[in-house]
Amino acid sequence: AQSVTQPDIHITVSEGASLELRCNYSYGATPYLFWYVQSPGQGLQLLLKYFSGDTLVQGIKGFEAEFKRSQSSFNLRKPSVHWSDAAEYFCAFNTGGFKTIFGAGTRLFVKA
Amino acid sequence: DAGVTQSPTHLIKTRGQQVTLRCSPISGHKSVSWYQQVLGQGPQFIFQYYEKEERGRGNFPDRFSARQFPNYSSELNVNALLLGDSALYLCASSPDGPGGLTDTQYFGPGTRLTVL
Numbered sequence: 001a002q003s004v005t006q007p008d009i010h011i012t013v014s015e016g017a018s019l020e021l022r023c024n025y026s027y028g029a030t031p032y033l034f035w036y037v038q039s040p041g042q043g044l045q046l047l048l049k050y051f052s053g054d055t056l057v058q059g060i061k062g063f064e065a066e067f068k069r070s071q072s073s074f075n076l077r078k079p080s081v082h083w084s085d086a087a088e089y090f091c092a093f094n095t096g097g098f099k100t101i102f103g104a105g106t107r108l109f110v111k112a
Numbered sequence: 113d114a115g116v117t118q119s120p121t122h123l124i125k126t127r128g129q130q131v132t133l134r135c136s137p138i139s140g141h142k143s144v145s146w147y148q149q150v151l152g153q154g155p156q157f158i159f160q161y162y163e164k165e166e167r168g169r170g171n172f173p174d175r176f177s178a179r180q181f182p183n184y185s186s187e188l189n190v191n192a193l194l195l196g197d198s199a200l201y202l203c204a205s206s207p208d209g210p211g212g213l214t215d216t217q218y219f220g221p222g223t224r225l226t227v228l
Contacts, residue, residue: 043219090154098167102155105154
C-alpha cells in the first residue's frame with residue numbers, strides 16, 4: 001500500500017540547533033515528494049519538492065531535504081532553527097496522479 | 113497575486129445537517145482538490161476536479177460530493193453530518209490536472225467545521 005511514515009510525532013530542539021525530520025514512503029517507484037509546513041490555524045505552505053535529478057533539494061526558509069532511493073526516505077533538514085520554525089511539518093508524495101498522500105505530521109517545538 | 117481562498121473560515125453544525133464549503137483557486141489554476149484534516153492527523157484526500165470534471169475520489173462515503181464551476185471555483189457538500197466529520201477542510205489548487213508536469217498544490221487556509 002502507498003503510505004508515508006513520519007516516525008516522530010513531535011520533536012523539541014533548541015533555537016540555533018540543527019534539525020532533521022524523518023520521512024519514509026512506501027511506493028514501488030520514485031514518487032514526487034514534498035514537505036509542507038502548517039502553522040496553527042493556517043493552511044499548508046510548500047517548503048520544497050523533489051521530482052527528479054539532484055537528490056539534495058533546497059527550499060524556502062533555509063530548509064533542505066535529501067532523497068535517498070535506497071532507504072525510501074526524504075528527510076528534511078535545517079542547520080539552525082529559529083523560534084518561528086515552530087509548527088507542524090508534513091511529508092507527502094504524489095505518484096503523478098490525482099492523489100497526494102500525506103504523513104501524520106511532526107510537531108516541532110523550539111525552546112529558547 | 114491572491115492565493116487560494118476558502119469560505120467560511122469556521123462553521124458549526126449539528127448532526128444530520130448539511131454543509132457547503134467554498135473554494136476559489138489561484139487565478140489560472142484549473143485543478144482543485146479537497147482534503148479533510150482531522151485533528152492530529154495529516155490531510156486525507158477527498159476529491160480532485162479538473163476542468164469541471166471529477167478526476168479522482170478518495171475513500172469517503174457518498175455523503176461527500178463536490179463540483180467545480182466554469183470559473184474553476186469549487187464547492188464541497190457534506191450531507192447528514194456526523195460527529196466524525198468535524199475537521200479542517202482544505203482546498204488546494206494546481207495549474208494542471210492529473211499527471212501534469214506541475215504537480216505542486218497550493219493550499220488555502222481551510223474551513224474549520226465543528227459538528228455538535
